[in-house]
Amino acid sequence: MSSVLTAVLGVTGAAVAAVVLVEASHWAMIRIGRRSALAAELAKTMHRPFLVTVTLFAIQQALRVVAGEFPGRAEVLHLLVLLCIGSLGWLVAALLLVLEDLTLARWRTDVPDNLRRRRIKTQVVMLRRVTVAAIVILTLGVMLMTFPGIRALGASVLASAGLVSVIAALAAQSTLGNVFAGLQLAFSDAIRVDDVVVVEQEWGRIEEITLTYVAVQIWDDRRLILPTSYFTTKPFQNWTRSSSAVLGTAEIDVDWSTPIEPLRTELRRVCEGSDLWDERVCVLQVTEAIGGTIRLRALVSAADAGALWDLRCLVRERLVAWMWENQRGALPRMRTQLDETDDGVAPVRQSLGTRRTDVSPDARVFSGGDDAEARGAAFGGADGHDDTVSTAAGVSGLSGR
Structure with missing residues (x-):
């Protein structure tokens, strides 16, 4: 009876001492905090995992030292282990989560020019998932290895590791491919959290990157879920x-008789009057002249994709309204010529040896x-101006997206 009382007192004392030690450390850490x-x-x-760990360790050591033999002693000690x-x-x-949270708090993404911060956030989030998964697997492995029967089974499994590895690789080929693709995305800087992308003809924002899938928030608040291997095997913007x-x-499609310079002036006025414009690019060019109309393309710039969308809609709306009020003859129309002897167009005479030098800078994308x-x-080749001009002509024909 005295040995049982001694064991109980010893275990209780060890547990109380552990709790007191942890609480004292916690109080000191709060003061330092x-x-x-x-x-x-x-x-x-x-605080909580430290308290549980120290208390369990103290109880285990107290049982080993103070308590003598009793029924089920080995099982109790094994459970405590x-x-x-x-x-x-x-x-x-x-501990690892604390360090990662501090890193994320230091590199916040809700600031301008956050490209580096978003890259670090993506890598830290991916590392968090990998480390937590690795810790869980290692902990379960160590716990299983405390059973003698499983240790023997582990030796036999290692003897046939070649066959097992082949079977596992074939069974988990898709999953492992996505896992490795997720790690590749985290450190290749191909995409980051909060990047604006165009995938599957949908425009959206990278909301979450995991080891197996990527969640894209579409502009209308839908979610597009794609496997991580998609971004390593298929093209995207x-x-x-x-x-x-x-x-x-x-x-905008307009009539051939439309004066262009007044429209350039109006485009400049619209851009300068909007806080969506970042004051970089404001250009109006004729990109097509086929059929019965000519196509005007207003090229504008903004600080981000959301502001650009609103600015494009604003420019289109204001130019249409201005043409309706000031140049109704510029609206697209079909012509029918009744008299072949007089087309009503005065001949234009211009010396072939002269060139116009008063071109508006708002008419140029790659010069001026x-x-x-x-x-x-940036788009020119090694041969200088000639390559730049030819490349500019090719790029100016691309459709804006």
Whole structure:
């Protein structure tokens, strides 16, 4: 009876001492946390797993030292060992989560020019998922290895590891492919959380990247769920990979008799009067002249994709309204010539040896300004101006998206 009482008192004393030690450490960490964000986060997140781990370890050691032989002693000690291993894995996971949360708090993404911050956030989130999964697997493995029968089974499994690995690889080929694709996306910088992309002809934002799938928030608040391997095997558009500023177009078909310069002036006035424009590009060009109409393309720029969409709609709306009020003859119309001797068009005489030099800078995309010259140099070849001009002509024919 005295041995049982001694064992109970010893175990209780060890548990109480562990709780007192942990609470004292927690109180000290809270005091330090008033001056340190790391200490405050440790005190908040790691208190419970630290308390459980230290208390279980103290009880286990007290049973080993104080308690003598009693029925079920080995099973109780084995159970305590399993609980200690599980709580230790919990403690390590909590520590890693604290460090990752501090990294995310330091590199916030709700600021301008956040490309680097979004890249770090994507990598940290992916590392968090990998580390938590690895800790869980390792903890379960260590717990299973405490059983003698499973240790023997593990030796026999290792003897036939070649066959098992082949079967597992074939069975989990798709899953493993997505996992490796997720790791590749996290560190290749192909996409990041909050990137604006166009996938499957849908425009949206990367909302979440996991080891197996990527969630894309479509502009109308739908969610497009794609496997991570999609972004490593198929082409897609990333509008914010190097910068959030983008260009967009608004196209209008008008009559051949339309004066272009007044429309350029109106486009400039619309852009300068809107806070959506980032003051980089404001160009009006004739991109097609076929059939009975000519096509005008207004090329404008904005700080991000959302502002660009609104700016494109605003430009299209204002140009249409201005033409209706000031140039109704510019509206598309069909012509029928009744008298072949007089088409009503005066001949235009211009010396072939003269060239116009008073072209408006708002009529050029790849020349005529600092930003335009930089764009022309970026799309130009090694031969200089000739390649730049030919490339500009090709790019100007692309449809704006």
